[in-house]
Amino acid sequence: MAKYSRLHGSVGLISLANPPVNALSSVVRHAISEKVAKAFRDPEVTCVVICGENGVFCGGADIREFASTMRGPPLVPMIDAIEEGEKPVVAAIEGVAFGGGLELALGCHYRIAHYKARVGLPEVTLGLLPAAGGTQRLPRLTGVAPALQLITTGRHVAAPEALKLGIVDQVTEQNTVEVAVQFAKSVVGQALHNRRLSLRQLSCPPDGLFEETMAQIKQRARGAVAPIACVQAVKAAATLPFKAGMDKERDLMATLFNSGQAKALQYSFFAQRSVAKWNLPNGAHSGISKARAVHRAAVIGLGTMGRGIVVSLVRAGISVIAMETNEKQLHTGKKMVIAILEKDAQKHNAAPRADLVHFTERLSDLSNVDLVIEAVYEDMVLKKDIFKQLSMICKPDAFLCTNTSALNVDELAAVTGRPEMVVGMHFFAPAHVMKLLEVVYGQHSSPEAVATAMQLGKRLGKVSVAVGNCPGFVGNRMMKLYVEQAHFLLEEGATPEQVDEALEEFGFAMGIFKVSDLSGLDVGWRVRKEAGLTGAGVDWKEPPRRRQGRRYSPLADLLCEKGHLGQKTSRGWYLYEKPGGRDPKPDQGLHSFLVEYRSKYGLKARRIDKDEVLERCLFSLINEGFCILDDGIASGPEDVDVIYVHGYGWPRHRGGPMFYADMVGLSKVLERLEFYHQAHPDVPYLKPSPLLRKLVRNGSPPIREWREFLKRPHSHL
Numbered sequence: 001m002a003k004y005s006r007l008h009g010s011v012g013l014i015s016l017a018n019p020p021v022n023a024l025s026s027v028v029r030h031a032i033s034e035k036v037a038k039a040f041r042d043p044e045v046t047c048v049v050i051c052g053e054n055g056v057f058c059g060g061a062d063i064r065e066f067a068s069t070m071r072g073p074p075l076v077p078m079i080d081a082i083e084e085g086e087k088p089v090v091a092a093i094e095g096v097a098f099g100g101g102l103e104l105a106l107g108c109h110y111r112i113a114h115y116k117a118r119v120g121l122p123e124v125t126l127g128l129l130p131a132a133g134g135t136q137r138l139p140r141l142t143g144v145a146p147a148l149q150l151i152t153t154g155r156h157v158a159a160p161e162a163l164k165l166g167i168v169d170q171v172t173e174q175n176t177v178e179v180a181v182q183f184a185k186s187v188v189g190q191a192l193h194n195r196r197l198s199l200r201q202l203s204c205p206p207d208g209l210f211e212e213t214m215a216q217i218k219q220r221a222r223g224a225v226a227p228i229a230c231v232q233a234v235k236a237a238a239t240l241p242f243k244a245g246m247d248k249e250r251d252l253m254a255t256l257f258n259s260g261q262a263k264a265l266q267y268s269f270f271a272q273r274s275v276a277k278w279n280l281p282n283g284a285h286s287g288i289s290k291a292r293a294v295h296r297a298a299v300i301g302l303g304t305m306g307r308g309i310v311v312s313l314v315r316a317g318i319s320v321i322a323m324e325t326n327e328k329q330l331h332t333g334k335k336m337v338i339a340i341l342e343k344d345a346q347k348h349n350a351a352p353r354a355d356l357v358h359f360t361e362r363l364s365d366l367s368n369v370d371l372v373i374e375a376v377y378e379d380m381v382l383k384k385d386i387f388k389q390l391s392m393i394c395k396p397d398a399f400l401c402t403n404t405s406a407l408n409v410d411e412l413a414a415v416t417g418r419p420e421m422v423v424g425m426h427f428f429a430p431a432h433v434m435k436l437l438e439v440v441y442g443q444h445s446s447p448e449a450v451a452t453a454m455q456l457g458k459r460l461g462k463v464s465v466a467v468g469n470c471p472g473f474v475g476n477r478m479m480k481l482y483v484e485q486a487h488f489l490l491e492e493g494a495t496p497e498q499v500d501e502a503l504e505e506f507g508f509a510m511g512i513f514k515v516s517d518l519s520g521l522d523v524g525w526r527v528r529k530e531a532g533l534t535g536a537g538v539d540w541k542e543p544p545r546r547r548q549g550r551r552y553s554p555l556a557d558l559l560c561e562k563g564h565l566g567q568k569t570s571r572g573w574y575l576y577e578k579p580g581g582r583d584p585k586p587d588q589g590l591h592s593f594l595v596e597y598r599s600k601y602g603l604k605a606r607r608i609d610k611d612e613v614l615e616r617c618l619f620s621l622i623n624e625g626f627c628i629l630d631d632g633i634a635s636g637p638e639d640v641d642v643i644y645v646h647g648y649g650w651p652r653h654r655g656g657p658m659f660y661a662d663m664v665g666l667s668k669v670l671e672r673l674e675f676y677h678q679a680h681p682d683v684p685y686l687k688p689s690p691l692l693r694k695l696v697r698n699g700s701p702p703i704r705e706w707r708e709f710l711k712r713p714h715s716h717l
């Protein structure tokens with residue numbers, strides 16, 4: 001709703017009141033229309049200020065309404081009526097003016113913003129475009145090029161930049177509403193014609209701007225359609241009269257509104273927010289679990305992961321002890337951490353924050369920290385030794401966290417005298433860039449430990465998801481099967497290029513073999529050795545392409561043995577011009593190696609089409625997702641999807657693997673898995689999961705209802 005009052009006798013103040021973000025629900029739209037008409041009618045009122053309650057102007061249209069039939073007064077005529085009014089209307093922007101909120105402000109004659117406010121048109125991130133005149137008014141205000149950039153990326157703009165771009169007329173550090181009220185009074189009687197953006201003429205955009213932007217988007221958007229529609233809408237603003245441009249905006253919105261991509265992106269928006277409200281099988285949940293403040297943290301191990309974690313902590317203003325026993329690694333790690341922090345400082349025109357880090361070789365220096373993150377390499381014996389020592393050295397209420405990507409958190413907790421204080425904090429490389437954090441709770445992890453790790457993740461700017469303890473947790477447990485299927489496809493006749501091309505066309509930023517080259521083939525090699533799948537622990541009585549009773553492809557192990565570890569050695573699944581090179585080229589040597597390999601094992605190469613690549617790789621991963629839900633390792637499909645979108649490059653406009661399964665149709669996924677399992681009985685994980693079968697038996701309910709079909713373990717609280 002919206003409240004109305006009269007200030008100083010002549011100022012009509014309309015206050016949007018729909019917590020938490022004053023979204024423009026049908027009730028709010030109705031109330032705004034009514035209050036604006038009232039103010040315009042009132043002869044005592046000479047000017048109007050529109051603001052939002054609770055320090056937020058407006059978070060835009062109510063996204064939840066998009067899922068049902070839109071009712072209530074539409075936004076466009078409401079905004080037009082404000083602009084056409086004969087009394088000056090001033091938007092007082094605090095907090096945010098996003099999407100429809102900014103479009104409402106653009107319909108006002110003036111905009112005053114608090115210096116901490118942000119404005120933007122993020123509709124493209126929801127698979128939409130700003131369809132309440134945003135694509136037509138913003139270019140008339142800022143010029144075409146800046147508007148095009150803002151609308152196609154959805155970038156948030158801080159008030160000082162908004163002032164430079166001309167989006168707002170004034171920025172204030174004082175009470176924004178009071179400033180806006182005084183401002184409104186000061187412009188009473190001035191002509192409004194020039195303030196009506198719909199009447200403004202647009203100057204010609206630079207030559208080739210739309211073509212260049214379109215080409216960049218096609219490269220970057222990985223199949224997303226909304227950015228393309230945004231370009232078309234802004235082009236209409238530049239080439240058509242306002243009214244015709246508005247018609248084009250509406251038509252383009254109509255094509256996007258019910259698209260699968262818009263549904264996926266809006267699902268993703270809410271999924272990302274839902275994972276913050278975590279709950280554990282024992283009944284503990286975010287609503288009742290209090291996080292403890294972390295003032296001092298420590299990171300053990302200054303390899304790639306450790307360095308990234310140190311940088312993330314420092315960026316959040318937390319003082320860190322960075323500990324590494326290897327002198328050379330300590331030296332290199334220190335240099336790299338400081339280099340990143342100096343680059344940060346240059347970018348933000350601030351002093352470097354290296355004073356927050358203390359580098360040491362001694363574990364005993366960690367006696368006084370609130371939380372430790374162990375980030376040494378994946379070796380259970382080494383990690384156990386560290387946790388035993390930490391348990392003795394650290395103060396009794398310090399949390400002990402491990403950055404393991406797959407190992408058993410309970411086994412580590414068991415060697416400490418405080419298993420309730422132990423949780424996994426699984427960062428993704430590079431940890432100072434990647435958004436995802438899996439917070440792994442063990443059998444004994446206290447709600448306070450989980451809450452603290454989740455809260456710390458939020459402070460580091462991560463999207464944190466609480467997951468249960470099992471080999472690989474959620475992300476890597478699913479990933480393992482996806483990678484394995486890709487290797488099997490090579491055995492059966494595909495090349496790395498063919499597999500990667502199918503995955504990239506689907507929307508992944510990089511195909512699986514390019515990712516493997518980038519992260520280094522030795523990473524998986526070490527994990528497979530630890531799991532007894534290769535190296536000393538193997539039962540060599542089994543046939544060569546079978547391990548632990550099931551099909552196994554030793555292809556990656558053979559490359560590692562040859563020293564082909566990916567980009568760093570200039571050879572892996574692809575060829576690079578030099579060690580550390582980034583540009584993958586097809587490797588004839590690798591192709592010959594595959595031919596020899598197939599001939600050695602009597603495998604006949606066949607033509608594998610893109611559908612098979614996608615189904616084998618993605619449906620096996622999805623099937624494991626269902627097993628994970630059934631096991632209670634993830635509390636709902638949103639958790640799995642958020643992990644894949646933020647940590648594994650799953651295209652956001654496809655929602656995530658579980659959402660994708662819902663879109664494809666659960667019975668189709670089931671049918672294809674049954675087909676592939678029959679064709680490959682030696683691959684047990686192709687057998688459809690009981691949960692998938694149960695959902696199909698129950699008529700394939702939509703994803704929002706899946707939680708009702710999950711086993712609910714008994715609460716211990």
Ligand SMILES: CCCCCCCCCCCCC[C@H](O)CC(=O)SCCNC(=O)CCNC(=O)[C@H](O)C(C)(C)COP(=O)(O)OP(=O)(O)OC[C@H]1O[C@@H](n2cnc3c(N)ncnc32)[C@H](O)[C@@H]1OP(=O)(O)O
Binds near residue numbers: 257
């Ligand atoms: C053939 C058919 C043709 C049909 C044509 C139909 C035409 C329809 C006409 C539409 C006109 C278009 C209008 C406009 O152009 C479209 C839009 O405005 S889309 C919305 C754009 N806005 C956004 O994308 C902003 C989204 N929100 C945020 O970025 C952030 O939430 C925030 C505002 C910056 C606040 O951040 P935080 O403080 O961190 O808080 P949270 O993010 O956790 O949010 C708190 C709470 O609020 C919920 N929420 C936030 N924004 C919205 C919203 N816009 N609508 C609904 N709900 C919102 C969020 O989910 C949280 O809820 P909780 O999890 O606590 O339940």
